[in-house]
Amino acid sequence: KAGVTQTPRYLIKTRGQQVTLSCSPISGHRSVSWYQQTPGQGLQFLFEYFSETQRNKGNFPGRFSGRQFSNSRSEMNVSTLELGDSALYLCASSMDGLNSGNTIYFGEGSWLTVV
Amino acid sequence: AQSVAQPEDQVNVAEGNPLTVKCTYSVSGNPYLFWYVQYPNRGLQFLLKYITGDNLVKGSYGFEAEFNKSQTSFHLKKPSALVSDSALYFCAVTRGTPLVFGKGTRLSVIA
Numbered sequence: 086k087a088g089v090t091q092t093p094r095y096l097i098k099t100r101g102q103q104v105t106l107s108c109s110p111i112s113g114h115r116s117v118s119w120y121q122q123t124p125g126q127g128l129q130f131l132f133e134y135f136s137e138t139q140r141n142k143g144n145f146p147g148r149f150s151g152r153q154f155s156n157s158r159s160e161m162n163v164s165t166l167e168l169g170d171s172a173l174y175l176c177a178s179s180m181d182g183l184n185s186g187n188t189i190y191f192g193e194g195s196w197l198t199v200v
Numbered sequence: 201a202q203s204v205a206q207p208e209d210q211v212n213v214a215e216g217n218p219l220t221v222k223c224t225y226s227v228s229g230n231p232y233l234f235w236y237v238q239y240p241n242r243g244l245q246f247l248l249k250y251i252t253g254d255n256l257v258k259g260s261y262g263f264e265a266e267f268n269k270s271q272t273s274f275h276l277k278k279p280s281a282l283v284s285d286s287a288l289y290f291c292a293v294t295r296g297t298p299l300v301f302g303k304g305t306r307l308s309v310i311a
Contacts, residue, residue: 089243118298128290128301141298175243177299186232186251189299191244 087112089178089192097198103164106195110157110178114190116140117159119151122173122194131174134159135182166199173197202227204293206302213281214310221276221305223291231293233274235265238288238304247289250274261285281309 090109098104110117118133118141130143134153151161157178163170173194179187203226213219225231232251236244248259255267265276274291286309291302 091243120299127303128292130298130300133298143298177244186249188246188249189234190246191236193243196241 089176089190091174091176091192091195093195094193095196095198097200098166099200100166100168102166103162104166104197105160105162106174106176106197108159108161108176108178108192110159110176111190114178114180115157116179116182116185116187117153117157118177118179118189119159119161120175120177120191121145122175123171128175131161133182140182163197168199171197171199202293202295202297202300204291204300204302206289206291206305208305209303210306210308212308212310215283216280219278219281219285219307219309221289221291221307223274223276223302225272225274225291225293227293227295229295231295233265233267234292234294234299235259235263235274235276236290236292238290240287244290247276281307283309283311285309 092107116135119131121129133141137153148164153159175194176192177189179189205224234249235247248257250257250267258264263278288304290304292299
C-alpha cells in the first residue's frame, strides 16, 4: 500500500512568487492535513481537509490556502512568498481525521526555500 | 489549550543501554497520544499511539511508551538502544483539535 506522496520534494522560489504543493494521501484516507516545520517554530498546523471541506485551520495568514479534490488529493498554495516561508511542508493523512484516534501518517515533505 | 512538553532537547545514550525520551502533555479530557521519529531530510515516521486501554503501548522497532494519567506523561522507551535509533523524536497530542507537537528531542546513540 503506497504511503503519503508529496510533490515536489524540493523547490526554490523567489520572494513575491507563489507556490503550489501537492499531496496524495494513502488510499482510502479521507482526511488530509498540512503542517509547516521550521527550526525556530517546530511543527505548526496549517489546515485540515476532510471530504473536500476545510475542517480546521491554524494561525497562518490568508496567503496560505489549500483545497482537497474529490479523490482526496490535496494542494496547498502560498502566495506572495516571504523569506520566512522557507520550511519543510508536511502532509499527513488519516482515515477519519485528526480527532478520531486513527493513525496519522506523514509524507516525506516538500522543502521550500524562498530567496 | 492543548500542549506538549519534551523537556530534553538532547538525549545521549550508549548503544545497548536502555533509552527514555520524556513527554508530558496538557489536554482537556482523555488524550490521544502519538510518537513520531524523523530522520535527517525525511518526513515523520509513526512509531506508536495511545488511544485507550492498556497503559503500556508497544510500537515499531522495539519502542514502547507508558501512558501515565496522573502524571500526564507518555514517555518513550526502548530496552536496548541502537546507533540507528539516532534521530529526532516528536511527541504529539490531540483531542478535539489537530495534532499538537512537542519541540522534539534529538536522540544520539553512541557506539
